[in-house]
Amino acid sequence: MNNFNEHINDDILVKFMLGQATAEEQQAVGEWMAASADNEKYFRHFQLIWNQSRELASAGEPDENAAWARFQQRVNQPETKVVELGASRKPWLRIAAAVTLLIVAGTLAMFLFRRPAPRQLELAATTRPVTDTLPDGSIITLNKNSKIVYTGNFETNRNITLEGEAFFNVATDPSHPFVLHTGDVQVRVLGTSFNVKSDQQQVEVIVETGAVEVNKQTESVQLRQNEKAVAAKNSTAIVKASNKDELYNYYRTQTFVCNGTPLWQLAEIFSNAYGVQIEITNPAIRNYPISTTFVYSTIEENLALLEQTLPVKADKQNGTYILK
Amino acid sequence: MELKDTGAATALEKDGALTFEQLFKSHYKGLHAYAYTILKDDIMAEEMVQNVFCKLWEKSGDIKIRESVSGYLYRAVYHESINYLRHEKVKANHVAYARYQQASPSHTNAASGKVQLRELQEKLQAALLELPEKCRTVFQMSRFEELKYQEIADKLNISVKTVENQMGKALRILRHNLVDFLPLVFILLNTVMSNL
Numbered sequence: 001m002n003n004f005n006e007h008i009n010d011d012i013l014v015k016f017m018l019g020q021a022t023a024e025e026q027q028a029v030g031e032w033m034a035a036s037a038d039n040e041k042y043f044r045h046f047q048l049i050w051n052q053s054r055e056l057a058s059a060g061e062p063d064e065n066a067a068w069a070r071f072q073q074r075v076n077q078p079e080t081k082v083v084e085l086g087a088s089r090k091p092w093l094r095i096a097a098a099v100t101l102l103i104v105a106g107t108l109a110m111f112l113f114r115r116p117a118p119r120q121l122e123l124a125a126t127t128r129p130v131t132d133t134l135p136d137g138s139i140i141t142l143n144k145n146s147k148i149v150y151t152g153n154f155e156t157n158r159n160i161t162l163e164g165e166a167f168f169n170v171a172t173d174p175s176h177p178f179v180l181h182t183g184d185v186q187v188r189v190l191g192t193s194f195n196v197k198s199d200q201q202q203v204e205v206i207v208e209t210g211a212v213e214v215n216k217q218t219e220s221v222q223l224r225q226n227e228k229a230v231a232a233k234n235s236t237a238i239v240k241a242s243n244k245d246e247l248y249n250y251y252r253t254q255t256f257v258c259n260g261t262p263l264w265q266l267a268e269i270f271s272n273a274y275g276v277q278i279e280i281t282n283p284a285i286r287n288y289p290i291s292t293t294f295v296y297s298t299i300e301e302n303l304a305l306l307e308q309t310l311p312v313k314a315d316k317q318n319g320t321y322i323l324k
Numbered sequence: 325m326e327l328k329d330t331g332a333a334t335a336l337e338k339d340g341a342l343t344f345e346q347l348f349k350s351h352y353k354g355l356h357a358y359a360y361t362i363l364k365d366d367i368m369a370e371e372m373v374q375n376v377f378c379k380l381w382e383k384s385g386d387i388k389i390r391e392s393v394s395g396y397l398y399r400a401v402y403h404e405s406i407n408y409l410r411h412e413k414v415k416a417n418h419v420a421y422a423r424y425q426q427a428s429p430s431h432t433n434a435a436s437g438k439v440q441l442r443e444l445q446e447k448l449q450a451a452l453l454e455l456p457e458k459c460r461t462v463f464q465m466s467r468f469e470e471l472k473y474q475e476i477a478d479k480l481n482i483s484v485k486t487v488e489n490q491m492g493k494a495l496r497i498l499r500h501n502l503v504d505f506l507p508l509v510f511i512l513l514n515t516v517m518s519n520l
Contacts (some may be wrong), residue, residue, distance in 0.1 A: 011492030018466065018491075020473055042499075045506050049498050050467070053448055057468050058360040062370070064352035068345060071374055075381050172375075175411060211367045222367050 008032040008039075017046055070225075073209060074172070119152035125164075129251040134160075137171035138178065141252040143197075165197040167252045170210075185231045185238075188213040194223075195248050202232045206243050214238055256294040256302070263288040263312070267323065274299040277320040285312060285323065347393065348377055355401045357468045358461075361452065362405040372408060376400040392481035398461045406453070444505065451501040455494055462490040 008029060015021040016029040033040045123132055123140070124147035131141045135154040142148065146164025151157055158178040170178045170189045178189040182198040185205075192210025196203065205214050206228040213222050214229045221229050221238045228243040246257040247269055256273075258266060264286045267278040276299055280286050292309050294302045303314040303321065315322045352373065359369035376397060455463065465476045466487075473487045480487075499506075 009492065010496045011488040014491045014495050015473070015488060018473075045499050045503065046495050048506060049448065049495060049502060052444055053452070053467055053498075055445055056361045056364075056449060056452070057357060058366055058369070060366050062353055062356040062366070064349045067352050067356075067370060067374070068348050070370075071348060071377055074374060075378060172378075175407070177411075211370075213367070224367075 013043060013046060017043070017050060070210070121150055121152060121154070123148050131252070136173060136176070136178075139169040141167040143251045162196055162198060164199075165195070165251070167193070167195045167208075167249070169193040183233070184216055186215045188215065197248065200233065202230055204248075205229045206248055250296055254296040256296065258290040258292055258294070260289045260291055262286065263290060263310075263323070266290055270299060270302060278323065279320055280323045282324040285310075288312070344381065351394065351397055354465070354469050355397060358398060358401050358464050359405045361449075361464065361468060362402070363409060364449070368408070369405075372401055372404045376404055392479065394479040395461075395481055398464070398480070399457060402457050402461060409453075444502075447502055447505055448498070451498050454501060455497055459490045459494045459497070462487055463494040466491060 012021060012025050013029060016026060021029065029043075033043055123130070123142065125142040125144050127144055129141060129143050131139065133139050134150070136158060140148065143165035146162070146166055148163075148166065149161045150159065154160075156176060158173070158176050160178070160180050162180055162182040168178075168180070168189070170192055180187040180189065180196060182196060182203055185198075185203040187194070187196060187205055189210075189212050192212055193208045194210075194212050195206045195208065198204075205212065205223065207223045207225055209225055211222060211224050213220060214231065216231050216238055217236055219231075219236055219238045221240050223229055223240065226243055227240060229238050229240045231238045244259065245261065246259065247261055247265070250256045250269065250273060256266065256269065264280060267280060270276070271278045273296065288310060290306075290310065292305065294305060299321070306312055307314055313324050315324075355373045355376070356369050359372040360366060363369055363372070379400070380397075452460065452463075461480070462476055465471045465479065466473075471479070473484050473491075476482075476487045477484045
């Protein structure tokens with residue numbers, strides 16, 4: 001780069017620019033710059049690069065205390081992994097089982113799937129929620145009438161398609177991004193746990209721990225703990241909001257946790273959970289706040305408890321439950 | 325949370341008797357800023373820093389940090405971010421994002437000037453990725469944490485002379501990679517300024 005006859009040392013030039021040069025060096029730079037227009041231009045290039053590079057910094061102010069809390073959560077998480085604990089107890093049994101399974105599955109696969117393309121695997125829940133572990137160690141709870149599809153090489157290709165509703169506890173692996181597809185929405189996951197509910201009208205994503213990125217066409221929002229996003233089918237926008245509600249979790253925790261939940265919302269969840277019709281005929285009680293925890297058992301038991309705690313009557317007429 | 329009695333812990337203590345929490349909190353902002361300038365994504369930047377601390381935490385039994393802890397952390401965040409960036413899918417997203425950004429309409433002179441300036445930012449971003457790790461880390465600390473040469477030397481446990489060399493080298497490489505683009509920017513900067 002030394003195009004000038006007496007080119008000054010770049011180290012000193014940078015020191016000068018940053019105001020850290022000695023008096024002697026300052027004088028040398030001054031003389032060098034005065035010597036030719038090219039020299040001055042060279043220095044102005046340095047200045048321009050230096051000033052413009054400032055703009056590359058993040059506008060946000062990161063919070064080290066919040067980050068520390070997330071870190072603690074993360075390093076404490078792996079200890080709760082059921083899969084690994086089970087594995088350490090009887091490793092020989094596991095190896096033997098794995099080998100047998102491999103031989104059986106391999107032989108079966110040779111007969112059944114003589115295709116070069118990676119196999120499509122499917123996990124479906126029909127009448128009741130199902131919890132399972134994916135090949136990469138992620139844990140999934142599928143709500144009933146829901147299914148996921150993924151490929152046989154899931155450990156290296158963490159793409160997954162969801163129909164219905166599911167809760168994911170995603171194993172951290174930064175070199176293989178976990179991407180969930182549902183309808184025209186993609187959720188890019190960065191090692192976290194979250195719930196996705198996809199139906200005819202909308203896709204709803206709720207983050208329990210960590211962070212995810214929700215994409216739809218050109219729209220993109222990033223969600224953190226206790227935040228949710230809703231992408232309606234008939235709109236390109238993704239609406240982000242905070243989420244204090246734990247009700248969405250019912251199929252995983254087997255309890256309906258209400259925390260000032262309006263009656264209409266609970267009725268909606270009940271009708272989804274039990275596959276029944278529930279109507280609220282009295283508009284005055286629609287928004288009645290409920291703060292009770294119900295066990296996921298039968299609709300009759302839940303409604304009986306509701307009658308005890310609230311001034312509400314539940315009747316069954318022609319297969320539909322009427323609340324008034 | 326108590327600090328485990330491990331190799332890293334003793335290395336940390338040599339560095340001024342820091343607990344893991346103190347180490348995390350005192351370095352978080354600087355490391356996050358570093359990952360951000362490489363990735364341009366706040367959440368991914370945090371993920372990179374979290375990954376580095378996670379590995380340090382898990383492997384604290386067998387990691388031996390021979391130089392300064394700061395030097396180790398900055399280097400680890402650099403490599404973590406670069407590795408992530410190399411992932412093809414991310415690369416593709418990055419290009420798509422850049423195209424999307426550039427595609428936004430601009431009609432006035434001032435606006436097109438701003439687009440050109442953004443192009444400079446992108447070229448700068450790319451040029452910064454070309455710097456060798458040590459050079460990049462020194463530049464990062466000087467530019468984005470605004471540390472004096474002596475402070476950088478202390479943090480990385482290197483001499484002030486080395487900091488001077490690395491800074492000179494950084495600006496020389498950046499200028500070399502951007503020089504064809506710079507005269508145009510000078511003209512644009514003047515138009516933008518007069519239009520503002």
